[in-house]
Amino acid sequence: MEFRCTPVSLSDWGGDTLAVGLAQDDHGPLQQALEARFGPDLSALLEQRRFKGKAGDVLTFTLLGQAPAQLIVVGLGEAQAGDVAGLRSAAAAIARAAAACKASDLGIALPSDGLDPKAAAQAIAEAVRLTLYADQRFKSEVEPAAVPGSISLLGLPESAQAGLDGLGAICSGVELARQLVAAPPNVVTPQALADTAAEIASTYGLELKVLERADCEALGMGAYLGVSQGSALPPKFIHLTYRPAEGASRRLVLIGKGVTFDSGGYNLKTGGSQIEMMKYDMGGSAAVLGAARAIAELKPDGVEVHVIVAACENMISGEAIHPGDILTASNGKTIEVNNTDAEGRLTLADALVYASGLQPDAVVDLATLTGACVIALGNEIAGLWSPSDGLADALLEAGRLGGEQFWRMPLQASYKEGLKSPVADLKNTGPRAGGSITAALFLQDFIEAGPAWAHLDIAGTVWSDKGRGLDPAGATGFGVRTLVEWVSQGGPA
Template sequence: MDFEIVNGDVASCETECLVVGIEADGQLSPSAQALDTAAQGYISDIVGGGDIQGKTAETLLLQKVPGVSARRVLLVGLGASDERNDRNYRKIVKSAMGAIKGVRTESAVFSLDGLGSNDDDQYRQLRHLIEWAGAELYIYDETKSKKADPLALNKLAILLSEDDTELGEYALLDGVALINGISTARDLGNLPGNICTPTYLAEQAIALAAEHEALETTILDEDEMRQLGMHSLLSVGNGSDQPSKLIVMHYKGGSEEDKNHVLVGKGITFDTGGISLKPGASMDEMKFDMCGAASVFGAMTALCEMNLELNVVGIVAAAENMPSGRATKPGDIVTTMSGQTVEILNTDAEGRLVLCDALTYAERFEPETVVDVATLTGACIVALGHQATGLLSNDDTLANDLLEAGNQAADKAWRLPLWDEYQEQLDSNFADIANIGGPPAGTITAACFLSRFTKSYRWAHLDIAGVAWNSKGKEKGATGRCVPLLTQHLMNLAAED
């Protein structure tokens, strides 16, 4: 797919499909008005007839509009000005892309005059247009015998004035990098557990480093992790025939003096719950339990394509959680890389067991910040539903930076408390810490567990259990969240330096 910025008179724009906006109550946007003038009132007559009223995401496709060079004109409803937020803007883009794909056009040009959203930041509007349009082009057919028909659409453009072209080019390049990062995360998340194993993830990290000179990848096998004392991480994979891996991707885009920022992803490539076996219903979705790792892969992909001047380490703790005669049992006690002991009361609370050793390993990079990403707790879905990522942190500045990045990227997070009072729920009679704290405040106590391993640096935890995938219908599959949040955070850090 080619994305580009084009200039010129909207009525003379040569494309197979030109997308312009209609505001609430049938008011023509500037681009629609220009087309109407060229067409001698043709569009206003149609709008006046009530075929389209300008409601949010409403569409009407016109063929061969007189006086207009475009073969088709797609009218898309922008809604009332007070309705133009990120949520409705995405609906507008989604609806327009659905109409474009429905007619199998090879090219399309958007000319929305900056009216898709009430956001004054034109860069942000344009980047979201590219990013969200790209999301509608995503197809997963890797494991199907019959591949999807190739999309007819091969060129997508935005019409801008010459004065806005340079800004538009920046937005386009960043948007395309985000599309590629999000698609990487979705591809990894959608693959089944018999293909996307810890070894497969390691191979993908090696392949990513081969594509980008600034990226170096190191893979630690089980023997190397055992020598480092990562018995907590290793305990999760005890019951599996698939060997666990610690994947380290080091992006060196900054100077040698610049500190590292670390992303840590939970990479449980399939989670049966282990001996604490999950119910059978919907267990197929536990292939998505590595979506934290997928988010790190996606952010590292976007980071490399943007060539950000920043040093970033992506760490993925990859394991498969299976029941067998070798599997870790409830009541077992393991020693973490930090030396702390953990009583495993529930083997289905395994994500924190792999993350704690990865978080300890992160210390060797003397990080400025560490952010871990995980589909960690069902309790996060109870608390926040499927809209927001759960955020907990030991540093207010880092937490606020991530919240702001989420708002900028339209990939929202919500902060939960990390008070010492919750730590008591993790008390154990037999070890330094238990791996669960009971039903109350499950997302918070999971983060409390991780906080025991992050005292030497500024750290934040992102629980994406509610947002990492969709469960129903044609939308079922990985979403690619929270690649936009993470990438925006890295972009903001690079801009500060």
């Protein structure tokens, strides 16, 4: 797919398929231009087909003997200036309709009032490319891709083309994250995550350090190693580093939970627990590796980025941890394991201690951590916890610009009572009520004083059973665009 911005209007454009967005009950400039080109009968035809311009309305017309030969009309809902989320949704709907009618030269006319033209171009192009992504790696018969070869963003100045400069890097990062999450656990193992990091490092000149089990033992990573000890596959502690050529004034750390399969351990996941889907429990690691791939290609100035993944499996065997075991993390804190299915926070505990030792300005961790967050926020919104207002606001804004939704949740200090253990410094789970909050409070215990810190619980957003917006059914690659946007802005905290 090749994207280009052009000031040419829909009245003058001459490709094979034209797509136009119309607002609800708004006879605006785009509808007037459509009527001027295709005649006054178009409005009657739209009314006959009961098109109201509501969000989600999509009609496709075949125009015999005309150019364009196909017309796609999508509803935008109530017109709102500066609505980048609505722009993305409309572009995603156009992409699906264009694929269905096998468009080859597609022109897209969408209103972008109140938006910087470069931001509008980026939002539309990202939505189209990511909507048309299809993962067919594990199918014996591959279906031919029905994607337009040329896509013109109509009515945008040529200067808006600069908004597409990072399109390939960002979308490739999201697609990498989708591929990692979608692959089965016999393909994406701890070693496979290390290999992915090695490929990124080799291709883009990043630094890579992979700590083996003995290295982690030497650092006292008892919490992380406790989770990994039940698996026949060795753990891999991955540390990937981007350093800008001209030096950096800020140092950021991105940590992704990397449990490549989570059986639940002796607190085994049973019927209804989606154990067969626990390949996506490494969604946090997929997001940070996807972000690393994009950042390495974009090469932002002035910011040094460290990507950390404590990769392992949580399995059952004669060597697996028992409920009731006490583990000692690398900062010396002891943890009573009252639930072996709360393993992700144990791996993150040692990763956070390690990250703190890098003396960063800010640390952000992403994890498919709790079902409680899914209950609270559903499958479209991720939870955000941070004691830093500046970092929280920066991540919320980065998510808005990247088309990913977060909701800031409380770090209620009194809830930490639920993590007290009679035999250790703390337990790895608290009461059922407020489970996503106590999980965040547990993690906070392993961040040393100094760096700003945020925890993102993406348990509900890394996978979509039926697809939503620009995400196909399956892995979404959630988190990559937010991280890239935040780092590109210098990682404000």
